[in-house]
Amino acid sequence: MSGAALESLCRGRSLDATESAELFTRIAKGDVAEVELAALLVALRCKGESADELAGAASALLRAAPTFPPFEGEVADVCGTGGDGFRTLNVSTAVAFVVAAAGVRVVKHGGRAVTSASGSTDALLALGVQPARSCEQASRDVADTGLAFISAADVHVALRSVAAVRRQLGVRTTFNLLGPMLNPARPSIRLVGVPEPRFVRPVAEALQRLGTRVALVVHGSGTDEISLRGPTSCALLRDGSIEDRTIDPGELGLGFHEVDALRVESAAESAARIEACFDGCGRDADAAVIAANAGGLLWIAGKSSSLGDGVADALGVIRSGRARAMLDEHRARTGGAA
Template sequence: MTFTAQEALQRTIDHREIFYDEMLSLMRQIMAGEISPVMTAAILTGLRVKKETIGEIAAAATVMRELSTKVVVPPPNEHFLDVVGTGGDGSHTFNISTATIFVAAAAGARVAKHGGRSVSSKSGSADVLEALGVNLNLKPEQVAECIAETGIGFMFAPNHHAAMKNVAPVRREMGVRTLFNILGPLTNPAGAPNTLLGVFHPDLVGICVRVMERLGAKHVLVVYGRDSMDEVSLGAATMVGELKNGQIREYEIHPEDFGLTMMSSRNLKVADAAESKAMLLGVLDNQPGAAREIVALNAGTALYTANVADSIGAGIALAREVLASGAARAKMEAFVACTKKFA
């Protein structure tokens, strides 16, 4: 039986959960464009106010995965990783997770990053990659070829989630965080088993790590910087939810744990993709400063998540090596060149 939009809206108004099978039905209707923009916006608002549950998010992610255009990446995938943030943290920093993928790949991880243009930030991952010269419009098999050749693939969300066309205008007009900010990072079309996921709210740390467990992930670190960053923070403690070997642990890490100096994220703010690109290139050129330090911290965490390093600290040491040697910059240039082959 179809679960109607009216029933869903009433459920959120009553602060009651939409059950897993009901959410599957609701999401399929939303993605098929069978629910009006007004009702879609109302339901998304209701879910946000009520706070989305593990079951609701897992069901919605399952539908998005079903409908996505997949990228087939042959094994081994032990070191295969997605580094992604929900965005919507309001920090307007440069693209830390995008810089992180070049460092992680240079140090031995394989990265399939999944992202789009900015929804609520100054510069989304797609915006800064385009500024670097990346061709975003690759077919799935071309993304797979770049992963095989360079260890990096970027999946531009609109190319892999065609059904999102029914929701994109609603999201743009709403201009606030919704369930879809959470779903994008959970629906990697290449099926990377390991994920470093930054979230915009502390409540999402425990929720998202459990959603990822339900979705069959292997090694996951969900992070929230206590200075409201959807990254591992250099300016505050970072909450971590870790899934490893089927076990979930929640804990906090601090920059000082790894011999790093606390620095405010004020030094990391950018106005647009051009500024983000400039800061990112400075990091890849190993220029000292807060930007390099936060990328080393996040890349170190990514290398631990990808099972390349045994600990975050060991990952940071690896990250510093590939930044100092120029390998991270070379990896970025190789990736740009790979995507341009298909232009």
């Protein structure tokens, strides 16, 4: 089947959801040779991934993953796809601490860096926090503290062979777009950043097909997050309907900050800057972009009545020391030491 899929993609024809699910089931089983997998990923990227392709692939990969223990209520996730090329600090990782400290339960799914300076797991380890190694452990963490981190490499064991191909390619692939959709907890509330504006709507539609209740999919002036350098293109998914929006940084009250101010060279630098922000002595740009994105998640989760109120609430959590306390709790809980 993968040969036929490759031929279709090379001709510019998108796969339907069933075809995509069948293809990615074979990939998860290790039935697709590395050279063929590389060709498929390049062909998908060059054509541009569709909502059906993403939803079909995510459904197949979630079926291959361990089952997350049942829980009451809702949980949220915040995740950027990476692949925007800017090598910024781990905004979504910091946001998870802030939002959980504000009272929204978060199961953050992430992995190691492939196209960035620091992946979510890299930053957590540099912060002295060990992500959960299983769905059961993550379930206990979120039940006890309101926050859990789960490593994609530990739950999506079938995809370990894919990582080598992705590293060798060294460019954004379909798996960047799929990453935020593969959280085994299947959060009903999601803030997702994408690397190009053309993916805002397809990713929102894929999340809709996957049953997500509310999501804000964003691309901020070249970055996979709500931006403070220029307008952020958004798709707001709420109860089955999708609305296109634009967020202007001027409406957030955080000033304007160029993306260069957010660059990091390593996971260690990213962790140090997040910790400094939580201690109240970090860079203005770091605190502002963390508050902007935390505010977005607080808003769609219903914790704050508007995006502006969400930003104010996020800043309050940081300034009060609650984000720092959440970090310290998870560092102690997992036995880490920064």
